[in-house]
């Protein structure tokens with residue numbers, strides 16, 4: 142159960158090998174979260190991350206298979222993991238692909254892949270997870286959106302549009318969950334130095350998986366519905382949102 | 395056994411119906427209803443199907459961590475049984491007036507039995523000549539209702555907490571203590587019998603001598619052994635609805651503790667309020683108030699004809715939209731300063747009403763809203779008498795961290811009872827309200843817990859909303875004994891609450 146101060150005792154990380162997901166698992170474990178389950182495509186990669194989560198304080202950990210593209214399996218995946226592990230105070234949706242923007246601009250299949258993972262896959266598993274949380278009458282569904290979804294950019298609008306989709310879905314879902322005891326929290330990081338962005342030039346205000354994790358822990362404590370990382374991003378984006386298109390298009394971002 | 399005629403010969407004074415406040419606007423049951431006791435409805439033997447119940451968000455008095463449950467308001471013992479039997483793996487828990495601060499009376503995704511309709515006096519045996527009385531009531535009866543019934547007849551509940559708006563079921567499940575603990579112990583020490591609907595389909599009558607294990611597992615058992623349907627307990631005779639109170643100001647914690655150790659035995663009721671923001675030499679300064687029920691002869695002549703009239707007044711209600719941050723170190727410091735200066739250095743034999751002496755906050759409806767949308771918590775612990783220094787360390791740490799707390803309440807407990815989860819043990823107990831919102835509060839309270847455990851003390855679970863489960867066994871060394879009895883009474887584990895999940899009970 143989450144306590145009066147928003148500390149949680151159990152978490153399910155979907156996209157369990159994600160750098161941000163693992164960093165969050167560790168941060169939660171360091172604050173009393175004793176049961177953490179990682180779900181993802183690559184069991185070995187996830188298992189390799191377990192010791193650090195253990196060391197941070199989680200007594201009970203597990204790894205379960207999950208593929209964002211196999212949407213038919215999502216409902217039974219959620220039912221199984223909730224059935225086997227009982228309640229989850231937090232479900233974190235952390236999987237995602239950046240995709241190859243240049244390729245996706247000419248290869249429809251590449252663009253569809255990004256949308257299938259980031260939007261369709263996330264939406265599908267969130268529907269199932271929201272159902273489970275509603276039934277248990279408590280818990281927080283946390284989803285990693287991105288500032289890229291805030292306003293589509295020339296340089297990564299395929300990824301950006303998939304994030305815009307899941308962000309809009311999550312906001313609506315959040316409203317639908319009011320009164321159920323469960324809630325949704327949307328996390329919008331800027332550039333995070335992780336596997337996903339390896340080899341890319343860090344953007345201004347670049348941050349780390351650990352900083353995102355801390356922001357998530359903070360948001361769980363304060364009951365926030367939206368978390369920006371770094372928090373300044375919120376103001377940067379609200380300025381950028383109002384730039385005229387021709388100016389925005391030419392920005393080196 | 396007195397007949398109705400006997401009861402009628404003790405005319406109740408001042409039993410005007412009054413509206414009782416709801417625990418929280420968002421989760422109140424029927425909301426308000428008159429306190430006049432109707433015909434007893436518990437155990438009525440009616441065979442009504444359990445009503446469908448309604449989905450509600452529930453939280454405790456601290457208004458933190460709300461969760462959704464299906465609430466039923468059974469009208470009879472049979473309906474209680476039907477609801478208990480219908481519980482699935484998310485379980486069921488009883489809920490009285492929701493005055494526990496944390497998550498003891500809520501059950502996310504499961505069933506909640508609201509005892510609101512299980513109310514009324516079932517039987518009474520009042521013998522004023524021998525000064526002994528006892529009463530049997532349905533478990534949802536509130537102490538407020540009881541006082542309206544009892545006081546005009548010349549009797550009082552054996553133990554009252556700082557609010558009248560608790561049920562007898564809640565009083566048993568938390569084994570509540572009052573200002574008379576040092577002299578008369580906790581609530582369950584006055585209970586002679588209770589009826590418990592357990593998870594194995596049985597309805598058991600528990601007494602301290604006939605079924606000590608089950609009785610004491612239920613005392614302080616936070617509803618996890620079953621639903622208390624009714625209880626019989628002893629009463630205190632009184633001549634008036636007033637108390638004679640001695641008050642004295644103490645300059646610091648040592649002074650305060652010394653005065654308490656010295657004089658408590660002379661009083662039935664004793665409690666001290668301390669200013670938790672005072673630092674340095676005046677750390678722990680406070681006001682000690684002690685007293686007993688006033689005799690008729692203690693009252694001025696003009697008050698004697700209405701000596702047992704019991705008419706608590708509600709002053710005002712806090713609106714549902716109190717702004718956040720109203721309770722902060724500045725407002726609290728100012729309040730505490732005025733309050734301390736205003737207290738008499740020493741005053742003897744002051745006459746105070748029951749509500750004023752016992753339940754000063756009940757005059758302000760929904761005062762918990764003062765703490766704003768994020769709510770608050772109460773930190774209450776007890777440490778052995780020899781560990782008075784721990785009390786000082788806790789106050790020091792809190793005041794250094796600038797954690798706003800109105801007044802802390804400090805009191806001495808006598809040795810506890812056999813209840814493995816019953817909170818009171820011999821020593822010092824300190825309780826303070828803390829608003830939620832200040833960063834670092836969690837780790838700070840975790841540190842305080844460690845101090846308390848080190849000193850051999852424990853946290854009061856009925857007030858808790860954030861304790862780490864791994865400290866439970868150290869704080870309640872007989873936890874495993876309790877678990878054993880509980881698994882006998884509830885083999886399938888149908889009784890569950892958010893608190894039991896959080897603390898792994």
Ligand SMILES: Cc1cc2nc3c(=O)[nH]c(=O)nc-3n(C[C@H](O)[C@H](O)[C@H](O)COP(=O)(O)OP(=O)(O)OC[C@H]3O[C@@H](n4cnc5c(N)ncnc54)[C@H](O)[C@@H]3O)c2cc1C
Nearest residue numbers: 490491492493494555556561563564567570571616617622
């Ligand atoms: C202003 C204030 C002052 C207080 N002062 C004191 C004090 O001085 N001393 C003290 O000891 N406590 C004090 N308390 C705490 C309060 O007395 C306890 O939390 C009490 O249990 C509340 O009773 P309730 O009817 O509201 O129960 P709830 O809060 O609804 O429930 C409390 C527990 O009792 C269980 N329960 C309720 N009814 C039944 C039943 N019929 N059968 C089985 N289990 C049941 C619930 O499952 C839950 O575990 C205070 C609280 C407030 C708000």
Ligand SMILES: NC(=O)c1ccc[n+]([C@@H]2O[C@H](COP(=O)([O-])OP(=O)(O)OC[C@H]3O[C@@H](n4cnc5c(N)ncnc54)[C@H](OP(=O)(O)O)[C@@H]3O)[C@@H](O)[C@H]2O)c1
Nearest residue numbers: 158159160161182208209236237285287332333335336337
């Ligand atoms: N890094 C950033 O700059 C940034 C900024 C804002 C938002 N985000 C978002 O934050 C989340 C976490 O990203 P990250 O930075 O931690 O990157 P990451 O380490 O690359 O994590 C992404 C994870 O998604 C998993 N994944 C990809 N396709 C999957 C599929 N079909 N099924 C299941 N899992 C799949 C990958 O697992 P495999 O091991 O199976 O490949 C990978 O571990 C993502 O949603 C991302 O979009 C990232």
